[in-house]
Amino acid sequence: MELTIGFIGCFFLVLFITAGVPLAFGIGLVAIIGNSILVGFTQTGIQIYQITFQTTTEFVMTSIPLFIFMGQLVSEGRLGKDLYECVYKWLGRIPGGLAVTSVVSCASFGALTGISSAGISTMGPIAMREMRRYGYAEGLAAGSLASASTLAILIPPSVPFIVYGIWTDTSIGQLFMAGVVPGIILTLVFCAYVIVLCIWKPELGPVAARFALLDRLLSLVRLSPLMLVFTIMIVGLYQGWFTPAEGAAVGCTAVMLILLVMGRLNWASLAHSARASAQLSIMIFMIVITVQLFTRFLVLTDVPGYLIALIGDAGLNRYIVLLIIIIMYLILGMMLDSLGMMLLTLPFVFPIILHLGFDAVWFGVILTLMVEIGLLTPPVGMNCYILNKVSPETSLGTIFKGVLPFVFLTLAMVGVFVAFPDLVLWLPRQMFS
Template identity: 45%
Template sequence: MEPLTIGLIAMAGMLLLIMLGIPISFALLAVGAIGMFIVSSSMYAETQLLLNLMEQGTNFSLLAIPLYLLMGQLVYRTGLAGDLYSGIYRWIGRLPGGLAVASILAAAGFGAVSGGSATAVATLGPMCMPEMRKFNYHGGMSAASIAIAGTLGILIPPSIFMIAYGIWTETSIGALFLAGIVPGIILAIAYSLVIVVICTIKPEMGPVGERFSWAERFSSLVNLAPILLIFGLIVGGIYGGIFDPTEAAAIGVVGVLIISLVMGRLNIEVLRLALVGTSRTSMMIFMILLGGHVISRFLVLTNISSTLVDYIVGLGLGVFGLLALLTLMYIVLGMILDIWAMLILTIPFVFPVIVSAGIDPVWFGVYIIIMCELAAITPPIGLNVYIMARVAPEVPVGQIFLGIVPFFFTTLFCLVIFTIWPEIVTALPTYAFQR
């Protein structure tokens, strides 16, 4: 049997395993190892497994993942995330849909120190929903705004998914972090405008919140300071060339520890819970990364990637046609796969194609993260939506998905803008690394 045929059968088998509920890391490792054994030999398969385990286990860049996860856990456990939301709420709560807008901006701020999407939703949902219920917000609007807000956590640096993309594609993680800042801000503003417009047209969707005095507003700025300080320390250090993203993660953790200790919020129990949560998630991500590298080595043997590249290049679609095709593909994949599965199964095929088309890998990293955002809210998988359904069981899942629709198309519109004017994404990292 031809290696290409074996590769196609293996990919179909892997998709079946994932759909049957087998953890994606185990599915990747099993299919990759068995595939290498069949195509090459048992010695080759054993050698590749050992080499990949050693390579990933000693990869300095991977240290950033548990460190950023720990930073997010500490921010959540010490109540700094709650302070962030309350501080923003006091300033914009009187806008139409102001509470929902506050959740968008708080998620952007929380994403700046957490690096995850689901974590942001699980953290902000229990804080934001009670306030929105108090002011009789529409259930679908409330839950959808928090679900979409959480997606900003994987775009605004630091981002765990950007680290993974950078490692897989050998793209500068520091450049990816800087590239995500402006698009993240633009998306946060766009989502906020959508809420304000909807709630202006239909005030019953999101009534204005309570009024705060100017003294209360200015005093709330103290609540914003810790997050802004940590974000400025991380991004400023990377932008200034003082330290790399991994070193920035360690400095960020130390910064959160010092701030929470000074505020009297750090104790043994908080530290224990943060470390346990970080360990579980880090191990899951490490196994997925290992599996991704193993399956990539197998795909090289089958020539699937090169065959696909030759086929797509032969279509002569051009850059815009290629991106339109990829966008459609990722929307469909987002309906059946979670974010990690979508990234791992597509990057080995897609990245060589975009390189051959002359697309900037840093720009494409931001593009693919935005497509991951859509996967987090696309039915029937939509992880963020189901997290919100658990946080707000009184709101039907279908109603949340319906509330997501305007945000979904807003994201696609912004993506078109980033495609027409790619310098929106690339200007900051270009300036930072070419000074």
């Protein structure tokens, strides 16, 4: 009986999502009604109180609004422009140099923000204007920029890694370190693709202006504050000087001091950063709370246990099951927002992953890569819509066509990281041994 109620609840959840009900409300409604049927309304009310209190008072959860706030400050303080100009002066002269600059800038910007939307919002207007000025193909320009912006959630700090670590009780520090090597590799793969394409067809990405060595060296000086913040956070986490939550506070303080010294911090930008951070943080907390309530409903109905037994009885190879899960995420990424997709599926998928003997840290990276793809694929493709908003001259159709090669490249790298998991796990094992 309980199992039947569980699957009925899952059916209605899918129905709500396809009907366009906001994810937190859809999950919350199913969880509240399902738990009320199984344990009573009073006990469900107690669960809601307990989950809300535990989530909002858990120390590590404070890192989410702090990292978001830091990303907003970096964006408001125009530090992204300094970063782009520096990379542009060093890489603009190679084939497809401006597109390569976009990739490297977005990856570097992600190392400070952990939010892909901040990267595309900041870099979009600057990079698209420059690439359009030099006659770059719209598809290559938009595709490289939108795709590179997703690297922000793979290179630490990463908000999805924090949420995944909290929900699965996995070390956030190890997740951060596990994202470094895949993030660098994917950045290099994107750059290599652009360079090879522009060598083959130079008209797609003409070379940009040449800058004197002195200008390039001076651009590094302007970039030094960003490099200092990133170094402090990575070294601090590695040395154990602070936890991820404390690291987020250190990062916020460092960025605010840098902007204050540079004369780029005022009350208006501070208020706007705080407001935007609060809105995004509330959405994340709402989803986390309702998913935890939904997880309790699933535990009561034993749906995860039933699925594990079903897979065990089927006798499938564990890599076949993993392939099915990856295909599922590819499809869900076309319909759900990134964080919602992650949290909604983890109650089902994570027990199966552990049962099959896969590493939790490694799977966190694989899942984040699938989230990256979901940020690019239509009809949701959030980063494509953001780029269209900040650069309305480029049509959505052109953007979606432009990101397609990068989606295939990311999928190929998922295959590489599945075949060679040590590429993901080597660094966290070395640093946390």
